[in-house]
Amino acid sequence: MVEKQAVGEKAAEFVKDDMIVGLGTGSTVYYTILKLGERVKNGLRIQGVPTSKETEKLARQIGIPLVTLADVNKLDLAIDGADEVDNQFALIKGGGGALLREKIIAKASEQFIVVADSTKLVQTLGAFPLPVEVVRFGWEMTAKHMRDLGCVPRLRLLEDHTPFITDNGNYIMDCHFQEIKRPHELEVALNMIPGVVENGLFNHMTSRVITIRNQQVHMITP
Numbered sequence: 777m778v779e780k781q782a783v784g785e786k787a788a789e790f791v792k793d794d795m796i797v798g799l800g801t802g803s804t805v806y807y808t809i810l811k812l813g814e815r816v817k818n819g820l821r822i823q824g825v826p827t828s829k830e831t832e833k834l835a836r837q838i839g840i841p842l843v844t845l846a847d848v849n850k851l852d853l854a855i856d857g858a859d860e861v862d863n864q865f866a867l868i869k870g871g872g873g874a875l876l877r878e879k880i881i882a883k884a885s886e887q888f889i890v891v892a893d894s895t896k897l898v899q900t901l902g903a904f905p906l907p908v909e910v911v912r913f914g915w916e917m918t919a920k921h922m923r924d925l926g927c928v929p930r931l932r933l934l935e936d937h938t939p940f941i942t943d944n945g946n947y948i949m950d951c952h953f954q955e956i957k958r959p960h961e962l963e964v965a966l967n968m969i970p971g972v973v974e975n976g977l978f979n980h981m982t983s984r985v986i987t988i989r990n991q992q993v994h995m996i997t998p
């Protein structure tokens with residue numbers, strides 16, 4: 777079994793009857809969602825809150841009942857992937873462009889489980905360019921302010937060279953910082969820039985990381 781499948785399926789074991797569950801986005805949590813679909817068919821009673829249109833489509837296809845944030849006060853659990861996880865449990869997310877909804881849903885959840893294959897674990901964040909969601913108006917100026925924080929921002933493009941548009945109608949700038957020594961400070965500083973909607977640094981949110989160590993599923997908690 778590949779690592780993504782092993783950690784993704786393990787996370788589904790934390791979901792119990794009557795939970796409201798945040799459903800993340802990406803190729804690792806995909807396996808969690810498939811497993812939950814199977815369990816729902818076998819009688820598990822849950823309601824899911826999807827973090828993207830892509831996840832919403834998948835969840836509907838496999839029969840997971842869905843609700844929106846307007847219908848709930850909080851979520852019991854959110855499960856999602858990550859692009860990088862450091863040893864303080866800080867994350868870079870947003871490789872799939874869903875970081876804004878992912879962060880809103882993680883913040884609304886009592887527990888946030890991260891599913892990450894062994895390649896995602898790093899000492900220091902930053903080798904993976906940090907995704908930042910920005911409004912389209914004046915994005916060039918927003919990028920200039922980001923550059924002043926020490927990164928090289930690139931507008932995310934599709935294969936046909938048109939800009940990638942998020943589910944919220946915004947652009948993504950992928951910002952190469954090399955090394956992010958103080959992720960919390962950077963998270964706050966980026967969000968102070970006019971035009972920035974949200975960035976992919978997730979600090980102090982992770983309840984548990986499910987990963988692979990010595991070819992075995994391994995769980996780490998802060």
Ligand SMILES: O=C(CO)[C@H](O)[C@H](O)COP(=O)(O)O
Pocket residue numbers: 800801802803804805856857858859868869870871872873874875878
């Ligand atoms: O943040 C994300 C999407 O916005 C994903 O969780 C992250 O990119 C990891 O994806 P994958 O599991 O496909 O490696």
